[in-house]
Amino acid sequence: MAREFDRTEERPSVPMPPPLDFPEHGSPEADVLAEVEARFAKDPYPVERNFGVSYVGPPHQIAEQIRPIAAGSFFVEWARDMNPAADLFEKEAVRMLGSLLGHRDAVGFITSGGTESNLLALRLARNLGGKSEPEVVLPTTAHYSFRLGAELLGLRLREVDVDDAMRPDMRQVERWLNRNTVALVGSAPEGNFGQLDPIEELADLAQRKGLYLHVDAAFGGFALPFLRDLGYAIPPFDFSLPGVSSMMTDGHKLGLLPVATGFFLIRDEAMLDAIPAEFTGIHIITATKPGDHAVAAWSVMRRLGREGYRESARHLMEVVDIVATGIENIDGLRLLIRPLLAVVNFTSDRDDVERIYLELRRRGWGATYGHDGSQGRIRLSIHPHRDIDHAHGWVAALKESVRAVRDDA
Numbered sequence: 001m002a003r004e005f006d007r008t009e010e011r012p013s014v015p016m017p018p019p020l021d022f023p024e025h026g027s028p029e030a031d032v033l034a035e036v037e038a039r040f041a042k043d044p045y046p047v048e049r050n051f052g053v054s055y056v057g058p059p060h061q062i063a064e065q066i067r068p069i070a071a072g073s074f075f076v077e078w079a080r081d082m083n084p085a086a087d088l089f090e091k092e093a094v095r096m097l098g099s100l101l102g103h104r105d106a107v108g109f110i111t112s113g114g115t116e117s118n119l120l121a122l123r124l125a126r127n128l129g130g131k132s133e134p135e136v137v138l139p140t141t142a143h144y145s146f147r148l149g150a151e152l153l154g155l156r157l158r159e160v161d162v163d164d165a166m167r168p169d170m171r172q173v174e175r176w177l178n179r180n181t182v183a184l185v186g187s188a189p190e191g192n193f194g195q196l197d198p199i200e201e202l203a204d205l206a207q208r209k210g211l212y213l214h215v216d217a218a219f220g221g222f223a224l225p226f227l228r229d230l231g232y233a234i235p236p237f238d239f240s241l242p243g244v245s246s247m248m249t250d251g252h253k254l255g256l257l258p259v260a261t262g263f264f265l266i267r268d269e270a271m272l273d274a275i276p277a278e279f280t281g282i283h284i285i286t287a288t289k290p291g292d293h294a295v296a297a298w299s300v301m302r303r304l305g306r307e308g309y310r311e312s313a314r315h316l317m318e319v320v321d322i323v324a325t326g327i328e329n330i331d332g333l334r335l336l337i338r339p340l341l342a343v344v345n346f347t348s349d350r351d352d353v354e355r356i357y358l359e360l361r362r363r364g365w366g367a368t369y370g371h372d373g374s375q376g377r378i379r380l381s382i383h384p385h386r387d388i389d390h391a392h393g394w395v396a397a398l399k400e401s402v403r404a405v406r407d408d409a
């Protein structure tokens with residue numbers, strides 16, 4: 001997966017803090033709270049200025065309001081009868097998402113996030129495929145969790161090259177298919193550059209060849225249906241395509257849900273027979289999960305409805321447009337691809353991009369920096385929580401940063 005987000009330097013290793021005794025006595029509540037607050041205050045970017053990571057920002061406020069009601073609750077498949085409320089919230093949230101993503105009969109689970117959901121898909125595809133040396137074909141831009149899954153599950157990945165717009169070569173997809181292939185994977189969109197894979201073509205191929213197709217809609221699941229409602233031309237990417245076997249999406253990316261809320265959805269409940277669960281009663285990888293995540297998922301979807309999520313998607317795209325247009329208006333900077341959704345990447349053919357990134361950082365604005373071969377790029381992953389004022393603020397900071405780098409040159 002050569003297109004992963006490389007860095008010029010190794011990530012600095014963060015040392016463990018010095019040894020720390022387990023406290024003999026409790027501390028006053030006020031002291032504990034004050035220290036927690038002080039530590040968060042030292043984080044490099046205030047939430048509103050962090051354009052680098054999509055998770056920052058509180059979930060929708062009703063998710064905070066249900067916390068005291070759901071406090072201490074949990075859900076785990078084997079003990080459904082002991083936590084029926086949380087269990088039903090999970091299942092109904094899954095049903096609502098199934099209907100949003102083109103298949104009212106989809107079944108599935110709330111997971112800890114995208115990585116777990118992708119591992120679940122690989123496991124299901126491997127078990128259903130029944131091959132002794134199973135292989136999975138996927139674009140090289142796919143998320144690293146597939147590489148992790150291959151390692152854990154004994155799968156061979158066949159990676160497909162992408163063009164300059166990060167679109168996979170479909171002829172190569174076909175060439176990689178062989179008698180060991182158990183699955184195809186596509187992303188809607190992938191998280192690094194934000195490009196939408198050709199899901200229709202992949203679904204058609206999967207159907208023709210009788211293969212499992214998993215769609216990683218970590219970003220898209222909670223946004224593309226609403227953008228379509230708003231009139232954006234969004235091609236089919238979900239269960240409405242008969243070739244799609246499973247999908248995942250993350251509530252903690254664009255879904256306004258608490259961090260560690262992912263969804264794994266499958267077309268047909270009978271597929272779950274391929275998971276040995278007779279002793280555990282569990283079909284997923286993690287077992288017990290916080291009940292308030294299931295309640296929050298259900299509550300936010302109920303509170304907002306399509307209407308509320310449409311508004312969130314509209315706002316998100318307004319922020320993205322301000323940022324993308326701001327970048328394009330700076331002479332010498334260039335978007336790598338026109339953003340489909342929340343991920344924006346840009347580079348410069350004349351400036352040192354890493355220095356621009358450092359200048360932004362010095363001014364307290366979060367982004368991420370990486371390079372692909374010789375070319376540096378700055379990547380933003382914009383959350384609906386970012387507001388219009390801060391979008392303009394980010395563009396102003398970018399202008400200043402570019403000026404500072406050029407003045408220094």
Ligand SMILES: Cc1ncc(COP(=O)(O)O)c(C=O)c1O
Nearest residue numbers: 113114115116143190191216218
């Ligand atoms: C496309 C895509 N899939 C999966 C993941 C993994 O999600 P998580 O960090 O919730 O495990 C990410 C994370 O950014 C992603 O961008």
